[in-house]
Amino acid sequence: MKEKLEKELKDLIKKCDARLDELEREYGRQSGFIEWLQFRGISRRSFLKWSAIMSATLMLPPVFTKRVARAAEIAPRIPVIWLHFAECTGCTESILRSANPTIADIILDYLSLEYHDTVMAPSGEFAEKSLYDAMKKYKGKYICICEGSIPTNNNGNYLRIGSKAVTGLERAKEVVKDALAVISIGHCASYGGPQSAYPNPTGSKSINEALGINSVIIPGCPYNSSSLVGTVLYFLLFGKLPPTKGGRPVFAYGKRIHDTCPRRAHFDAGEFVRTWGDEAAKKGFCLYKVGCKGPLTYNNCNVPGWNEDISSPIRSGHGCIGCSEKAFWDKMAPLEKPIEARTLPGIEAVADHVGWALVGVAFAGMGIHAVYSHFKSKSINNQGEKPCCKNEENE
Amino acid sequence: MSYERVYRMNLIMRINHWLMVIAFVACAITGFYIAHPFLVFETGEIIDSYVMGYVRLIHYLGAIFLDVILIVWLYLFFFGHHAYFKFIFPFKPRLKEALQMLKHYFTLKPEDRPETGDRMDALNAWGFLLFIILFKALMLITGFAMLSPQITSANTAIPGGQYVFSGIGAIAYLLFGDLATIRLAHHVMAWILIVFVIVHVYLEVWREAIWKEGDMSIVFSGYKFVRKKK
Numbered sequence: 239m240k241e242k243l244e245k246e247l248k249d250l251i252k253k254c255d256a257r258l259d260e261l262e263r264e265y266g267r268q269s270g271f272i273e274w275l276q277f278r279g280i281s282r283r284s285f286l287k288w289s290a291i292m293s294a295t296l297m298l299p300p301v302f303t304k305r306v307a308r309a310a311e312i313a314p315r316i317p318v319i320w321l322h323f324a325e326c327t328g329c330t331e332s333i334l335r336s337a338n339p340t341i342a343d344i345i346l347d348y349l350s351l352e353y354h355d356t357v358m359a360p361s362g363e364f365a366e367k368s369l370y371d372a373m374k375k376y377k378g379k380y381i382c383i384c385e386g387s388i389p390t391n392n393n394g395n396y397l398r399i400g401s402k403a404v405t406g407l408e409r410a411k412e413v414v415k416d417a418l419a420v421i422s423i424g425h426c427a428s429y430g431g432p433q434s435a436y437p438n439p440t441g442s443k444s445i446n447e448a449l450g451i452n453s454v455i456i457p458g459c460p461y462n463s464s465s466l467v468g469t470v471l472y473f474l475l476f477g478k479l480p481p482t483k484g485g486r487p488v489f490a491y492g493k494r495i496h497d498t499c500p501r502r503a504h505f506d507a508g509e510f511v512r513t514w515g516d517e518a519a520k521k522g523f524c525l526y527k528v529g530c531k532g533p534l535t536y537n538n539c540n541v542p543g544w545n546e547d548i549s550s551p552i553r554s555g556h557g558c559i560g561c562s563e564k565a566f567w568d569k570m571a572p573l574e575k576p577i578e579a580r581t582l583p584g585i586e587a588v589a590d591h592v593g594w595a596l597v598g599v600a601f602a603g604m605g606i607h608a609v610y611s612h613f614k615s616k617s618i619n620n621q622g623e624k625p626c627c628k629n630e631e632n633e
Numbered sequence: 634m635s636y637e638r639v640y641r642m643n644l645i646m647r648i649n650h651w652l653m654v655i656a657f658v659a660c661a662i663t664g665f666y667i668a669h670p671f672l673v674f675e676t677g678e679i680i681d682s683y684v685m686g687y688v689r690l691i692h693y694l695g696a697i698f699l700d701v702i703l704i705v706w707l708y709l710f711f712f713g714h715h716a717y718f719k720f721i722f723p724f725k726p727r728l729k730e731a732l733q734m735l736k737h738y739f740t741l742k743p744e745d746r747p748e749t750g751d752r753m754d755a756l757n758a759w760g761f762l763l764f765i766i767l768f769k770a771l772m773l774i775t776g777f778a779m780l781s782p783q784i785t786s787a788n789t790a791i792p793g794g795q796y797v798f799s800g801i802g803a804i805a806y807l808l809f810g811d812l813a814t815i816r817l818a819h820h821v822m823a824w825i826l827i828v829f830v831i832v833h834v835y836l837e838v839w840r841e842a843i844w845k846e847g848d849m850s851i852v853f854s855g856y857k858f859v860r861k862k863k
Contacts, residue, residue: 493782494782494783496782496783497782497783505685506683506685506686506689507681507682507683507684507685507686508670508672508673508682508683508684508685508686508688509673509682510670510673512673518673526670527669527670527673531813534811534812534813534816536782560813563811563812563813564810564811565811569811569813569814570813576668576669577668577816578668578669578820580813580817582817582821589817589820589821589824590668590669590820590824592821592824593821593823593824593827593828596824596825596828597824597827597828597831600828600831600832601831604831604832604835607738607839608835608839610739611741611839611842611843614740614741615741615843618741618742618743
């Protein structure tokens with residue numbers, strides 16, 4: 239068993255090295271990247287530390303650390319077309335506007351972005367031109383990153399993009415057609431976002447649903463940049479997109495928030511925060527009773543953490559809202575009440591209230607039936623019969 | 634007038650019944666605590682308390698008991714002292730009998746009461762079948778779906794045990810879609826089971842009081858008394 243695993247690992251490393259050599263030949267060794275990192279205040283040492291964290295995030299053994307570092311140096315040479323659809327641009331903002339950008343953010347910043355609505359210099363027709371140039375130049379070679387959902391009602395007229403005012407649906411179909419790989423980031427692209435919440439007047443759909451494709455989805459509101467960079471690095475290392483479960487990469491969305499929670503010990507101890515700012519909140523107790531949806535949510539917020547492990551939503555003192563789960567605003571609401579406060583679909587009542595009502599109805603029915611039975615059996619007895627068996631003498 | 638003693642439940646069935654009662658009550662109380670922790674302990678030191686941990690342990694132990702009981706029940710369905718399927722099949726006459734029994738509950742007339750002899754009446758059998766199979770099996774499936782995320786190869790004693798949980802849990806994902814809805818379904822079904830238990834106890838007490846044939850002692854001694862016809 240052990241020899242078999244060792245052989246598999248050796249094969250994997252060999253394959254990975256061969257792939258990286260090939261990529262380096264194709265794209266050329268990135269020369270300016272380390273200097274760029276140093277310019278942004280990141281030493282070679284912390285870059286290697288980050289590589290170790292990333293290989294752990296990708297669930298790879300430590301031997302992959304230097305290969306991850308190598309892949310990270312190649313990563314910025316991969317042409318990327320970054321599309322925006324119906325969304326708040328929060329996913330882009332969350333990486334662009336961080337005060338202390340992480341290495342993952344810098345890589346995303348430094349990617350060979352051929353087209354990105356928010357950060358590109360040209361506008362109007364020139365922006366369109368650069369998109370089509372990039373599509374022609376890197377046909378079948380670029381990675382398409384989609385952000386935002388696609389409205390489909392009314393022929394997709396609820397979303398029109400660019401100088402030619404094409405609908406989101408047309409634009410997405412056009413660009414995705416020639417892409418090497420498609421990655422949908424953020425909740426909108428993955429599951430439809432708040433705009434697809436009930437009653438969803440624009441008919442917003444996720445990228446996969448609207449286009450009928452099978453892209454890797456990286457949900458979250460916003461997504462964690464380490465998950466996206468991890469997916470890109472995995473793609474560079476092994477030449478394929480990471481294994482997924484329900485479309486989400488297993489390395490990032492394989493475990494629940496609850497199972498990796500730093501406050502989990504307080505949950506097991508039965509120590510809960512009851513109101514915001516009480517003594518228990520100051521002690522950092524479990525947030526289950528103030529609405530943490532960690533037990534229902536798959537994500538890796540607690541493991542690599544946010545902003546280079548500075549914090550994560552639960553560590554900062556608010557419960558998980560379940561933003562990486564499908565339709566979380568419909569299914570996890572109310573967000574700051576316990577899990578059991580979710581109303582039943584259709585009748586707008588909490589399960590416990592419905593339960594008590596059912597018990598009440600049962601007791602009322604039983605009471606009425608008991609009283610009825612009492613008088614009815616009396617009247618039958620008076621007629622000389624017993625309700626049990628027919629043709630029977632009185633005792 | 635004379636009574637005839639009829640054997641209704643054998644020892645296995647009675648043990649099954651009472652274990653189910655204990656496990657059900659334990660699961661109901663602990664389940665409500667898990668959904669809404671009504672007792673909050675603030676000892677200051679985590680090492681001093683393990684309340685939710687024990688509550689969940691009791692819930693899982695109760696659930697395992699209920700699962701084993703369900704398997705025994707399914708065995709008894711075919712091979713029991715009174716094979717359960719005989720109470721339900723042949724389909725048509727038993728359905729008629731069940732409707733007649735329902736009528737008897739409201740008219741109380743002796744001539745409406747179907748002749749069941751030494752077996753369970755069809756209405757009860759239908760009720761138990763519906764609720765035990767439908768809701769207990771669904772509770773099992775949804776419960777496994779909620780447990781499966783934390784079961785990995787590292788914390789199962791059985792090799793491949795995690796696949797049992799995730800495999801059975803996958804049925805719940807097919808039925809309800811996602812974890813949040815599965816939890817809601819588990820909660821709602823728990824309430825339906827509680828209502829069923831309340832109605833079940835009432836009906837047994839009602840039979841004892843109205844029929845006066847010792848129906849309550851079936852579950853303790855296994856016997857009841859049927860009035861002999863002349």
